[in-house]
Amino acid sequence: MRRAFDTAAAALGLLLLSPVLAVVAAAIKLDDGGPVFYGQYRLGRGLRRFRLWKFRTMVPNADRLGGAITISSDPRVTRVGAILRKYKVDELPQLWNVLKGDVALVGPRPELEPYVRMYAAEYRELLRQRPGITDPASLAYRNESELLASADAEEIYARKVLPDKLRLSLEYARRRSFYSDLHLIFRTVFSIVRRSEVNGASTDQERKRAGP
Numbered sequence: 156m157r158r159a160f161d162t163a164a165a166a167l168g169l170l171l172l173s174p175v176l177a178v179v180a181a182a183i184k185l186d187d188g189g190p191v192f193y194g195q196y197r198l199g200r201g202l203r204r205f206r207l208w209k210f211r212t213m214v215p216n217a218d219r220l221g222g223a224i225t226i227s228s229d230p231r232v233t234r235v236g237a238i239l240r241k242y243k244v245d246e247l248p249q250l251w252n253v254l255k256g257d258v259a260l261v262g263p264r265p266e267l268e269p270y271v272r273m274y275a276a277e278y279r280e281l282l283r284q285r286p287g288i289t290d291p292a293s294l295a296y297r298n299e300s301e302l303l304a305s306a307d308a309e310e311i312y313a314r315k316v317l318p319d320k321l322r323l324s325l326e327y328a329r330r331r332s333f334y335s336d337l338h339l340i341f342r343t344v345f346s347i348v349r350r351s352e353v354n355g356a357s358t359d360q361e362r363k364r365a366g367p
Contacts, residue, residue: 198271214233
């Protein structure tokens with residue numbers, strides 16, 4: 156049931172959002188002329204490697220210019236990329252990964268191989284199922300880049316943030332159901348909409364303060 160729902164929802168989402176995807180792709184290309192998409196290898200179900208797709212939000216070859224963790228003030232993030240990250244638009248291409256069966260709509264976020272090896276026992280249990288686009292850990296750490304605005308971002312992520320995300324993901328995986336997944340999807344959509352409203356209100360207030 157989950158797989159059928161994911162496939163139908165991802166296909167419908169890509170179809171309905173195709174105008175948005177086209178506009179975003181054009182904006183990225185016009186910004187600096189670089190690639191529109193960025194694919195990064197992650198470990199999925201059964202520890203199988205796959206490429207997770209996103210809209211590119213950083214300068215080309217950003218992985219060679221800094222660490223794997225992106226902080227809120229990261230100079231590698233482009234002008235367009237900062238906007239896409241704020242509203243989570245950069246993750247829309249992952250609907251293609253859902254169609255392919257690499258990930259589900261709900262499931263633990265797929266992680267880079269070094270971090271999976273670091274917590275091998277936890278990931279062996281967690282990745283008996285497909286990783287996903289959202290889960291309780293993703294919601295709890297939706298402002299992760301702001302929390303990691305530190306010179307020791309990678310150390311903090313590996314030693315503090317990731318263990319807590321694993322705890323949350325494992326707790327959910329052990330009691331999840333199709334209906335709890337649906338509830339989580341609605342919570343995720345509401346969180347994104349709410350964030351957009353808050354950011355929009357903040358922008359309006361800044362304009363008023365800057366006015367005559």
